[in-house]
Amino acid sequence: MEELYNAENKTASMPGIFRGESATGDLRIHEFRSRVFRNTRFLRVWLPPGYDDSANQGRRYPVLYLNDGQNLFEPSTAFAGVDWQVDDTADRLIRDGVGPPMIIVGIDHAGKDRIREFMPHRSLHPVMLRVQGMRYPDFFTKEVMPFIARTYRPATGPENTGLGGASMGALIALYTAVVRPGLIGRLLLESPSLWASNRQTVKESRAEKRWPERVFLAIGTAEAGRKDRNQSIVDDVRELAGILRRAGLNERRLRLVIEDGASHNEAAWAHRFPEALAFLFGK
Secondary structure (H helix, E strand, O other): OHHHHHHHHOOOOOOOOOOOOOOEEEEEEEEEEEEOOOOEEEEEEEEEOOOOOOOOOOOEEEEEEOOOHHOOOOOOOOOOOOOOHHHHHHHHHHOOOOOOOEEEEEEEOOHHHHHHHHOOEEEOEEEEEOOHHHHHHHHHHHHHHHHHHHHHHEEEOHHHEEEEOHHHHHHHHHHHHHHHHOOEEEEEEEEOOOHHHHHHHHHOOOOOOOOOOOOHHHHHHHOOOEEEEHHHHHHHHHHHHHHHHOOOOOOOOOOEEEEEEOOOOOOHHHHHHHHHHHHHHHH
């Protein structure tokens, strides 16, 4: 954690809070200790324009929580130096009136334990028998959400609560929506790793009837680098979309995007994020 702290190269504005130096707008970075996972990471909290204005002191804001927080706001911390540009996109859409002023929380992954924390079921591909993903819903609901409620001014209720991520981060977001129905009203699933654990989360999804009010589900056609695997990944996403439709999600509630030629990387997810944010939280 000390290495990560030093790599952040932030300037403390008050004890325990650091500022994102290259982010658009107000990005506050909190060192966060989890009792559920017994480790420490950062929470990256992006605040909307005008959050600290005296006229808005009584205002509460919708919140979108996103996994893999390192990759969302700043190239300096993002994988391969490419971030989702969440700050730029949110700032632009809010100022243009496309969506409401909102808080976006990036939940950092746990480094070497990332896959273990995002894997809710034992797996033989990859081989991972001591998984911790079944703890993630408690981590999210009993630690992360209460911290944001104590520290900021989030609006309550599923209509004001979003969760999402990409790849394994999307898988654990889907799992959380399944095992905590009614908690999340906005679900963002980018290139979800539905293949994990012999597609167990997809199988569990078939019995669920209570889904978020809006779901953005997206995949590229060139994610795996091999034609047969590319097709399998797209087919998995199409199957999940079918499950959601049979559960009653019409086009107003479900947006399925299959982007021709798109790969499995931050650049693709950044490209689709404006559409995702506008669909999930727009009017």
